[in-house]
Amino acid sequence: MTAKSDIIVVGAGPAGCAVARAYALDGKKVVLLEAEAEGKSRKRFAGEWLHPQGVDALKSLGFDSITSMQGRPQGRGFVVYPGHGELPVKLDYVEGQRGLAFHHGDLVDEMRQIVAQTEGVTFRYGVRVGSVDDQGVTLESGERLEADRVVGADGRSSVVRRSLRGSGNHKAMSAMTGILLEGVKAPYPDYGHVFLGKPSFLLGYEIAPSVVRICVDVPLKYKAEMKDPEWLIAAIRDTLPPVWRQPCEEQIRGGHLRWQANHFLARADYGNGRRVLIGDAAGHTHPLTATGITNG
DSSP, X not given: OOEEEEEEEEOOSHHHHHHHHHHHHTTOOEEEEESSOTTOGGGOOOOOEEOHHHHHHHHHTTOHHHHTOTTOOOOOEEEEEOSTTOOOEEEEOSTTOOOEEOOHHHHHHHHHHHHHTSTTEEEEESOOEEEEETTEEEETXXXXXXXXXXXXXXXXXXXHHHXXXXXXXXXXXXXXXXXXXXXXXXXXXXXXXXXXXXXXOEEEEEEETTEEEEXXXXXXXXXXXXXXXXXHHHHHGGGSOHHHHHHHHHHHHXXXXXXXXXXXXXXXXOBOXXXXXXXXXXXXXXXXXXXXXXXX
């Protein structure tokens, strides 16, 4: 007999966890499916900044323990460094509003723990969806699950989106890597830092006390060069604040980098009512906007 629920959510990232909890709090029977094995989320380099609107959304869904955790960096806005000797420009959020910065894996793990304990949610790890239709999903194992609605929160390579739009095209814009620096401070605590330079810009912010993430964006025309540590060091050295230069060089020479492509996909539609797209499954922009998790 095929299992039937009100809602199937594919993908247990931030957007998937949020929508699963929202439906469950509304009295719906929810099945949340996650391809990762339990405890594997910490290995991903993904969104680590939440704008104030996203913080408010988490609070409204009962994720207060995440937003109020002591010691977690509070986003107050951004500081832009134009380069060429010009002074930095500070762009504050509206007074009283606060964002949030974190290690992506920490956020996901904490959200999953809360959702797993939410009445009405059945959380299944390590399951992959093979196909999707208006009545439900078929897992790669052959198991069939049915629901009144399937929510695709399964990221940029969404199987739910492919079931609606076909393979489609999400255009590659550039490549990015994340460098983690420990034992250093940000020039402006609780702010995101945007450094404009050539051949690329940098985005830096604290994700924990004395832990800084630097996101390095490189145009695709440098696809071959960017894998050369010395080329990358020379390319970004003058753009970095002096206090970050040596630890950054050590991380690059140590090979602690993982490159990924930045894609653009317009949010042309959100599904058909029976199959709904949210988060990166619906569309995605450049990480510089830091809007991926907030838009959800």
